Amino acid sequence: MATESFAQAIAEAEEIIRSAPHVRTEQDLAEGLDYLAGGIEACLHLARAYDRDFPFFASSTGPYRKLGLDNPDTLYFHAYLRDDAEYVVTGRRGSTADLSFQVLNGDYTPARSPDSLAAFDDRAFETGPDGSYTLRFGPPRPDPGPNDFTLGPGSAMLLVREVFSDWQTERPGEIRIHRTDRLGSAPPPPAPAAMAKRYDVAGKMLLARLRTFLAFPQWHYLDLPVNTMTEPRPTPGGLATQYSSVGHYDLAEDQVLLVTAPATADAPYQGFQLGSLWYISLDYINHQTSLTAGQARPDPDGKIRYVVSERDPGLANWIERTGHPRGFLQMRWQRLSRELKPDDGPDVRVLGFDELPGIPYYERQRVGPQEWSGRIAARQTAVARRMLG
Numbered sequence: 001m002a003t004e005s006f007a008q009a010i011a012e013a014e015e016i017i018r019s020a021p022h023v024r025t026e027q028d029l030a031e032g033l034d035y036l037a038g039g040i041e042a043c044l045h046l047a048r049a050y051d052r053d054f055p056f057f058a059s060s061t062g063p064y065r066k067l068g069l070d071n072p073d074t075l076y077f078h079a080y081l082r083d084d085a086e087y088v089v090t091g092r093r094g095s096t097a098d099l100s101f102q103v104l105n106g107d108y109t110p111a112r113s114p115d116s117l118a119a120f121d122d123r124a125f126e127t128g129p130d131g132s133y134t135l136r137f138g139p140p141r142p143d144p145g146p147n148d149f150t151l152g153p154g155s156a157m158l159l160v161r162e163v164f165s166d167w168q169t170e171r172p173g174e175i176r177i178h179r180t181d182r183l184g185s186a187p188p189p190p191a192p193a194a195m196a197k198r199y200d201v202a203g204k205m206l207l208a209r210l211r212t213f214l215a216f217p218q219w220h221y222l223d224l225p226v227n228t229m230t231e232p233r234p235t236p237g238g239l240a241t242q243y244s245s246v247g248h249y250d251l252a253e254d255q256v257l258l259v260t261a262p263a264t265a266d267a268p269y270q271g272f273q274l275g276s277l278w279y280i281s282l283d284y285i286n287h288q289t290s291l292t293a294g295q296a297r298p299d300p301d302g303k304i305r306y307v308v309s310e311r312d313p314g315l316a317n318w319i320e321r322t323g324h325p326r327g328f329l330q331m332r333w334q335r336l337s338r339e340l341k342p343d344d345g346p347d348v349r350v351l352g353f354d355e356l357p358g359i360p361y362y363e364r365q366r367v368g369p370q371e372w373s374g375r376i377a378a379r380q381t382a383v384a385r386r387m388l389g
Contacts, residue, residue, distance in 0.1 A: 002196035009203025047202035072284035086138030093131035094173030097165035105154035167382035232340035257308035267333035275328035
């Protein structure tokens with residue numbers, strides 16, 4: 001049977017979910033099974049989209065196919081490459097805060113992250129007056145132009161990130177890719193053996209992805225002191241002009257985490273989010289589990305005070321835990337024009353819920369139920385529009 005290996009992989013994947021060390025409650029397990037469903041869908045999609053000769057940009061993650069502490073503010077796309085072929089990427093720049101490109105030499109595994117062979121944002125190439133651009137990826141040219149990028153040995157994937165700071169007003173751009181010598185032709189129809197191989201690949205991909213992103217937090221988060229965040233540091237993996245600060249939290253019902261960070265003028269994009277122990281974002285559509293600097297309400301001293309809490313504190317910058325007493329903390333800065341210093345990063349304090357009226361500018365941050373409902377409605381409509389963009 002062509003699907004036999006994939007069916008076996010699904011059964012093994014469910015065992016991985018059920019035996020994950022952090023599964024303690026029915027909610028933990030239910031979220032894990034939902035995460036598994038998204039992984040099954042994603043891996044089938046990725047296996048079918050794997051074509052290095054007739055590539056196209058596939059959506060790497062989304063609200064129902066989450067992976068790797070996905071950023072709620074980002075659209076992720078990728079296409080597969082051969083390092084000895086030439087590809088042309090054409091598009092039109094949208095109005096989002098950042099558009100970046102990265103060439104990787106493989107995929108994530110339980111033992112290692114792929115090497116970044118090239119990383120840059122749209123400031124590295126020329127665009128037309130209307131935002132249009134044409135990029136060439138391939139073997140080195142004797143006289144490369146500003147929009148020519150060499151594919152180094154082992155180049156296997158082109159990853160594109162489009163990042164929103166203002167969900168309401170910013171609009172995504174357009175992007176597409178083709179292999180230069182295959183445009184206008186068509187691939188041969190797949191044979192049954194090829195389809196069976198795709199199912200086999202999807203199963204292996206599913207197991208690798210689950211094992212990888214259960215191990216990944218141990219590399220970067222769980223050895224840190226709980227209820228703290230690191231100083232800003234270049235994001236691992238070679239991303240251009242991006243810094244991050246990470247941590248993990250463990251809070252009682254009546255405790256909150258006050259995360260205070262400057263609104264950094266030198267970062268067109270700055271965002272803060274929570275993640276579950278499955279190392280994926282929380283529900284960012286129907287709950288305020290993340291905020292960009294553009295969405296947050298800064299205080300007069302130029303700082304943003306995020307309040308991570310299970311109970312509603314009635315504050316504009318409430319970050320909802322949504323029933324997660326433990327989880328991950330992530331802050332990102334992108335499109336930076338300078339290095340970040342320790343004082344650009346977050347200060348983290350654990351408070352009792354009843355201590356919140358004593359934080360700076362408490363009254364200024366107050367919001368009522370009607371305003372809060374409007375904030376959630378704005379998130380829901382913005383994500384729905386963005387997913388169709």
